[in-house]
Amino acid sequence: MKDIIRQQMSITASSMDVLNQQIQMESKASASYLAMASWCDQNAFGNSALFFYAQAEEERSHMMKIFKFINDSGGNAISPEVTDINHDFSSLEEVFVTALEQEIEVTKAINGIVANAKKTDDYAVENFMQWFIEEQLEEERSIRDILDLFELMGRDGIALKLIDERIKTE
Amino acid sequence: MEVLYTSKFYTLYQAGHERCFYLDLGQKTIRLSFCQFLALRHKVMSISIESHFDSDLNEHGFEMLILCNKEHFFILNTLEVLDLKCLIDHSFSLIEMDAENVFTQ
Numbered sequence: 440m441k442d443i444i445r446q447q448m449s450i451t452a453s454s455m456d457v458l459n460q461q462i463q464m465e466s467k468a469s470a471s472y473l474a475m476a477s478w479c480d481q482n483a484f485g486n487s488a489l490f491f492y493a494q495a496e497e498e499r500s501h502m503m504k505i506f507k508f509i510n511d512s513g514g515n516a517i518s519p520e521v522t523d524i525n526h527d528f529s530s531l532e533e534v535f536v537t538a539l540e541q542e543i544e545v546t547k548a549i550n551g552i553v554a555n556a557k558k559t560d561d562y563a564v565e566n567f568m569q570w571f572i573e574e575q576l577e578e579e580r581s582i583r584d585i586l587d588l589f590e591l592m593g594r595d596g597i598a599l600k601l602i603d604e605r606i607k608t609e
Numbered sequence: 610m611e612v613l614y615t616s617k618f619y620t621l622y623q624a625g626h627e628r629c630f631y632l633d634l635g636q637k638t639i640r641l642s643f644c645q646f647l648a649l650r651h652k653v654m655s656i657s658i659e660s661h662f663d664s665d666l667n668e669h670g671f672e673m674l675i676l677c678n679k680e681h682f683f684i685l686n687t688l689e690v691l692d693l694k695c696l697i698d699h700s701f702s703l704i705e706m707d708a709e710n711v712f713t714q
């Protein structure tokens with residue numbers, strides 16, 4: 440009966456800490472996508488707005504997935520505080536570039552969680568994170584595809600309208 | 610009940626049969642379920658010690674600690690906060706090292 444912590448929690452404390460940081464990050468990503476949706480709505484890029492609304496919900500679902508996982512493993516999931524959301528963008532392209540940069544940061548953080556899990560022999564967490572690794576590949580790719588449209592079609596008023604029309608909303 | 614770690618001011622005990630912890634904070638000893646222990650860890654780890662050295666952020670260098678769903682209330686000074694951080698840190702690494710040793714023994 441020595442190790443009470445191990446008896447009550449199936450993940451390591453350090454995994455729990457980095458997963459709680461990830462909850463924070465997913466939640467911030469969700470809020471940040473909402474700000475992007477708002478900008479697109481206000482600038483009459485309807486499809487882009489729908490794209491970001493959907494992304495915002497997806498990020499929230501990622502957050503919830505991790506939140507539940509921590510609690511189901513006997514840990515203590517911490518409800519995140521989100522501040523400093525940027526609402527200012529100078530162009531539609533900048534919105535998508537920011538989105539891609541944000542996804543890349545998330546990918547790095549997820550890789551960090553896996554690296555930490557490997558280091559501490561926390562196979563449950565390593566296994567749980569596999570889904571996120573694939574999800575990140577998918578998300579980075581979908582935004583890169585949109586950025587390619589700017590190279591292809593240009594950046595003037597009509598081109599932007601056409602790009603917006605080509606953005607898949609589901 | 611066995612001692613897990615003794616820091617300068619505090620002692621943490623583990624009560625195997627009760628599956629809980631006891632923390633002797635000097636003024637009193639409190640009982641912590643595992644979840645309460647995790648919550649304590651989170652609260653103590655989130656205290657920004659830097660703010661204790663900035664009179665705009667923390668004028669008097671005190672920290673209020675409310676534990677176990679508001680059952681206990683403590684006021685700690687800078688040295689006590691540092692000591693408590695140290696105790697939490699050490700106990701967790703001790704316990705996790707113990708868990709790893711199971712495989713190497």
Ligand SMILES: [Fe+2]
Binds near residue numbers: 498501
């Ligand atoms: Fe995500």
Ligand SMILES: [Fe+2]
Binds near residue numbers: 578
């Ligand atoms: Fe994402």
